[in-house]
Structures are given as C-alpha cells and as structure tokens.
Amino acid sequence: MRALALIVRLFRGAAKIQRKRMILTVTAIAWGTVAIILLLSFGEGLKRSLQTGSRGLGENIVIIWMGETEKAYAGLPAGRPIRLVPDDVDLVLAGVPEIASAAGEMHNWNVQLVNGRTALNKRVVGVHPAYEELRTSYPRSGGRYIDELDQKLKRRVVFLGDQLAKDLFGAGDPVGKTLLVADTPFTVIGVLQKKKQMGMYGGPDADRATIPLSTFEAMFGRRYLSNLVYQPTRNALAPVAKRHLMEVLGAKYRFDPADTRALQFWDTIEDAKRLDAIMIGLQAFLGVIGALTLIIGGVGVANIMFATVTHRTREIGVQMALGARRVYITGSIVLESLALTFAGGVIGIGVGVTIVQVLAAVQAHVKSEAMEVLGTPTISIPIAVATVTLLGLIGLLAGYFPARRAVTVQPAEALRFE
Amino acid sequence: MFGNGKNGSNGGERRDGDGAIIALAGVRKVYDTGAVKVEALRKVDLSIKRNEFVAIVGPSGSGKSTLMNILGCLDTATEGSYRLRGEEVSGMSIDRLADIRNRRIGFVFQNFNLLPQLTAFENVEMPLLFKGAPAKERRERVESLLGQVGLADRMQHRPVELSGGQMQRVAIARALACEPDIILADEPTGNLDSAAGGDIIGKFEELWAKGHTLVLITHDGAIARRTRRVVRVQDGTVVDDAPAA
Ligand SMILES: Nc1ncnc2c1ncn2[C@@H]1O[C@H](COP(=O)(O)OP(=O)(O)OP(=O)(O)O)[C@@H](O)[C@H]1O
Ligand SMILES: [Mg+2]
Numbered sequence: 008m009r010a011l012a013l014i015v016r017l018f019r020g021a022a023k024i025q026r027k028r029m030i031l032t033v034t035a036i037a038w039g040t041v042a043i044i045l046l047l048s049f050g051e052g053l054k055r056s057l058q059t060g061s062r063g064l065g066e067n068i069v070i071i072w073m074g075e076t077e078k079a080y081a082g083l084p085a086g087r088p089i090r091l092v093p094d095d096v097d098l099v100l101a102g103v104p105e106i107a108s109a110a111g112e113m114h115n116w117n118v119q120l121v122n123g124r125t126a127l128n129k130r131v132v133g134v135h136p137a138y139e140e141l142r143t144s145y146p147r148s149g150g151r152y153i154d155e156l157d158q159k160l161k162r163r164v165v166f167l168g169d170q171l172a173k174d175l176f177g178a179g180d181p182v183g184k185t186l187l188v189a190d191t192p193f194t195v196i197g198v199l200q201k202k203k204q205m206g207m208y209g210g211p212d213a214d215r216a217t218i219p220l221s222t223f224e225a226m227f228g229r230r231y232l233s234n235l236v237y238q239p240t241r242n243a244l245a246p247v248a249k250r251h252l253m254e255v256l257g258a259k260y261r262f263d264p265a266d267t268r269a270l271q272f273w274d275t276i277e278d279a280k281r282l283d284a285i286m287i288g289l290q291a292f293l294g295v296i297g298a299l300t301l302i303i304g305g306v307g308v309a310n311i312m313f314a315t316v317t318h319r320t321r322e323i324g325v326q327m328a329l330g331a332r333r334v335y336i337t338g339s340i341v342l343e344s345l346a347l348t349f350a351g352g353v354i355g356i357g358v359g360v361t362i363v364q365v366l367a368a369v370q371a372h373v374k375s376e377a378m379e380v381l382g383t384p385t386i387s388i389p390i391a392v393a394t395v396t397l398l399g400l401i402g403l404l405a406g407y408f409p410a411r412r413a414v415t416v417q418p419a420e421a422l423r424f425e
Numbered sequence: 426m427f428g429n430g431k432n433g434s435n436g437g438e439r440r441d442g443d444g445a446i447i448a449l450a451g452v453r454k455v456y457d458t459g460a461v462k463v464e465a466l467r468k469v470d471l472s473i474k475r476n477e478f479v480a481i482v483g484p485s486g487s488g489k490s491t492l493m494n495i496l497g498c499l500d501t502a503t504e505g506s507y508r509l510r511g512e513e514v515s516g517m518s519i520d521r522l523a524d525i526r527n528r529r530i531g532f533v534f535q536n537f538n539l540l541p542q543l544t545a546f547e548n549v550e551m552p553l554l555f556k557g558a559p560a561k562e563r564r565e566r567v568e569s570l571l572g573q574v575g576l577a578d579r580m581q582h583r584p585v586e587l588s589g590g591q592m593q594r595v596a597i598a599r600a601l602a603c604e605p606d607i608i609l610a611d612e613p614t615g616n617l618d619s620a621a622g623g624d625i626i627g628k629f630e631e632l633w634a635k636g637h638t639l640v641l642i643t644h645d646g647a648i649a650r651r652t653r654r655v656v657r658v659q660d661g662t663v664v665d666d667a668p669a670a
Contacts, residue, residue, distance in 0.1 A: 321538075322540055324538075325538045325539075325540060326540075326551070326555075327499075327523065327526070328497070328499055328526060328532050328538070329526065329527065329532075329551050329552045329555060329599070330523050330524060330525075330526045330527020330528070330552055330555040330556065330603070331523060331527075331555050332520045332523045332524070332555070333519055333520060333523070335555065414519070417499065417500045417501065418499040418500070418526075419494040419499040419500035420500070422499065422534075422538065
C-alpha cells in the first residue's frame, strides 16, 4: 500500500515536468477510444437495424413460388408447370413433420379500393390465418388479423397495411368501417402495426389489403396459389423440411424431388445466416480501424514513457542502488502507463457515450430513410469490454517496453546520467 | 603487501581465511564506448576485512569510482573475481544483486542522490520498502535514524529545503536503513564545506566504532588520515596500500 503511494508520488512528480506531453498523450488515447466506440456502436446499430428489418418479412421463414419441371419424371416430359392449390398447405402440414406452420397466398395487384370519395388501385392478397405470425403482420391495438372463422365462412373482412389505411381513411381509426373492394363492401377488422420491413415481394406489407384466402378464391375465381410460406420447427431442420416437402409435393404432382426448378425457394434462414456473417465481418473491419486509431495513441503513450524513463534514469539508478528489484521499477513504469491510458480511456468513453446518445436522440426526431437504415448507434457490453481490454493491453505494452529498457542498464551507468 | 586479494580467494567458504569481507582478484574493467575502449581498471587485487576503515585515494580519472561501483555491485567487472562475504558476485542475477545492495551495502554519494519529490522521511524509508519491512518497523527505524543524524525536526522536508550537510546526513541515514555491513562513500564531502565535511567524517568514525566496514573515496589528505588504511589507485591499479599515517 505504502509502496503504491510512493509510486503515485513519483508519478505526480514526473507529471509536473511532462504535463504538456501527458495532455497530448491522454488526448490521443481519448480520441482513439472515441473512434473505436463510435465505429463499433454504429456497426452495432446497423446490425440491429438490418436484423429488425429482415424480421419485418418474417422470422425464419421459407417462401415457395411455382415453377416448371426441368427433369423428365415417371414418363412425363420436362417443362411442365407445377401449380399449388390451397389444399396443398394442409398436405404439407400433415406430410412434413419438420414444418411447424404454413400459409398459402394469392395476389391481385390491381384492385380498386373505395372509401367514400377516395379510390385507390392497390394490391389485395388472400391468405391463411397463419400468415399473421409467419409474416409478422401483427394488428395494432383495437384491431385483429384474419382468423380461422373468417376463412371458414369466407367473410368479407379486410386487414389494411398501415400506409394504405392512412391513404384511404386519413388519420382516423378505420376499424369497423366499410371499404369497397372491387365494388364489394368489406369490413375493416385491423390495421398493420408499423414495422420496419427490408425484404419484400409484391410490395411492402404497409401498402396492401389482406382478405381471407377463401374469400379471395370466391371473389376473383382463382384456383392456384401465388406462393406458399412456411416455417420449419427449428432452423437446423430447414434442409430436412425442404427435402420432405419436395417429396410430398413431388409425389402428388409427379415431379422428381431433386428437381430444383419444379418449385422456387426463398430461404430467409440462409439469408439471415449470410447477413450475420457479413455483419461480423463489418464489425471486425470497423473494430480494426478503431483499434488502429487507438494503437496510434498507444504509441504516443509508449513514447512519453520512453521520455519519462530517460528523464528519470538517475532516479531509477538511485532506486536500483538502494536495492529495488526489477519488478518494482518496471511495475511503477507500467502502472504509470496504465494510468495515462486509462485517463484517456475514461475521457474517451465519456465523450463517445455522450456522442452516441446525442446522435440517438437526434435520430429519434429526424426522420430520413438513410438514417433509418443506418439504425441507432448502440453501445453493447461486448463493445465496452473490447474497448477496455484493448486500452488495458495498450497501457501494458506502452509501459512494458520502456520499463524493460530502464532495467537493462547497470545502476552505475544510470547514476552517471545527467 | 597488506591484504592481497589472493589470500581471500581460496575456496568457497562464507568467510575467507583472513576474514576478508571484500576480496577482489585480478579485476579488470573496460568501458566500451563504441569508438574507444577505456581500460579503467587493470588487474586490481584488493582485500578488505570486516570493520576496516579504508580510504581510496588517487588522481582524477585513476579509476576510484569505477572500483567503488564494482565493490558496490553497481557495475560488473569485465574480468576477474569479486567475492563478497565469500560469495562470488559475478554471474549473480540482477535481483540477487539488488538484494545484496539492499541488505549488505549502504551508499553515500558526492551529490547525495536523494529523490527530489520525496521528503527526508520517505527517502530514508525507501530501502526499507524495497526490503519489504512492515510499516511500523519502517516508521520506528526511519525516525530513529534521522534522530541519530540530528534531523528529527526535518523529517517532512524535501531535499531542496535542506542544506548540503543535512542532505548528506539524510543520505547516511538512508545508507544505514537496512543495517548493512559495508558503507561505501564516493567523495561524500566533495560538495560540502569543511565544517559540514568534518561533521560527516565524524559520523563515519562513529559507524566504524559500531563495527561497520567503511570504504571512502577522497581527495582530501586530511580526511584520508582520519581513516585506518589508505589504498592508492593510479592508472587503474592499486599502487600503494598502507595503514594511515
Ligand atoms: N561509463 C564510462 N564510460 C566510459 N569511460 C568511463 C566511464 N566511467 C569512467 N570512465 C573512464 O574510466 C576512467 C576512470 O574513471 P573513474 O570515474 O573511475 O575515475 P575516478 O578516479 O573516480 O576520477 P575522479 O576522481 O575524477 O572522480 C576514466 O578515464 C574515465 O574517463
Ligand atoms: Mg570518481
């Protein structure tokens, strides 16, 4: 304890002499810390933004479109179109245990929607009720999504995208109101909760009207699905689910289960994995840039420590003459270096966190598309841990090398130093 | 010749035959400054017994300080053997040498070499800290030592607030902190007026009376006469070694 107090006194003595250089060094470390915190927290914000964005399409889902066979199979020629019908959803659910949930979907991209004097031509889709969960299409409070009863009774109910609801009904709540869909009166049952959606097909969910699949079939005289959405029970089982699904549908429509063209898949699970990999790469890249900035500050610390050691050569010689072991001398120098680094680090973390918070607050007010994609800069615990670890490492190294040099000279030589 | 080093280098027992505490044999020291090599010591044989009071004299540049540095384990000989209390010093680890300086040897320098940021108390305390003495022991020891050198009322003063004689007395207190056998002093009175210098030599005489072994470098013939043995160094070797006149 007393030894530590002594080191602190020596440190203060040195600090007085080298104040200017110390301030510069602490500033360099602080700047490096700010840089690394900003870069990493922007990376984290972007990552989270992209993750919620992809959740807007649906979590861990696979979407299938109809295709055309590429291989001749069981005496049938190649080039046959494969079309799925609503009943295939039950077939798949019954026949593929690895599929947890599935919904069929039909699109009509140009349907007139009329509310009083407002008329718009928009996309209308018919879906199974499971679509709500699969495609994260949750109603905002006061409304509901299409349910099994709507489907069974072919009810004329419509669920509106939030943008579309605004365009048709203005700011008021449309739930319970009547909307003419292709001249047929429908009751609005719910409005989509605002969500960030990055992946999409057939336009954003915010700008479409959704009705029960059964109602859609009857109204527009459709038989075939536009596409089918399903979710495997577990992500790891996605490939098995896909294989079994191809077998079940292949048996029904008589195509080779290995025929990659019979049905077309969009596997968002794979996409998410790829996105994660890209994000890790991006964060590593930003981290390295930040780390380099910080390391430059570290070189400054090492430099000032070399200067300090030179300046104090004689004092170190005296301490050696009085019997200081190496660890005492190197220890006090490393401690000094750590103190400088942490002083810079604390300032840097303070400034960095403040900037991040101010930016986050600004973003909450200013709405712009670019800002939305960039996301809100976020400081995560791993970022904090990485920054502090790096600071500690830099402090240690920046002290270690000058300290090692200090103890390699003979005490007699150190004592001669002017 | 008095105290030839050869006598002191027989065998590895803790005490050499004639009780030599310091035994140099064939010690050479060459400073390699890159361009030129300076042979500061050549073939020095020197043996000093327990509780001797030795003056080392000689012209400037003759190698006195170099010799003192080697005796104090502040530097290593290029060649030759140095036995301290019967133990060969060359080849000892850096930390072992640090421990020897801490426990066995006390230094007094011409320019005092006190640490300027520390108070007199803290300067004297430093060797005890390196030794790892507990706080209570340190306090008692430092207070007693500073009392002995007449600085009980200056303990919290920094070196700049002390006179030269006072600084050197702090240095003597510091040299004695870990109760070393040997006190080495390189021109301890060189920066002092004759009154303060005489006072310091008086302190050394007291220490000698208490059983310490003292070696001091001096230019001053009057001081050399107050010791018991005078070793004359010239051109890096011992040219004369006789009891003080
Ligand atoms: N570190 C060193 N590097 C190179 N040469 C040195 C070094 N130290 C001493 N010398 C040389 O070694 C010789 C002996 O020096 P030393 O300091 O031992 O003399 P000295 O007897 O103590 O002299 P003085 O009475 O002036 O203090 C001198 O020629 C000196 O220049
Ligand atoms: Mg000298």
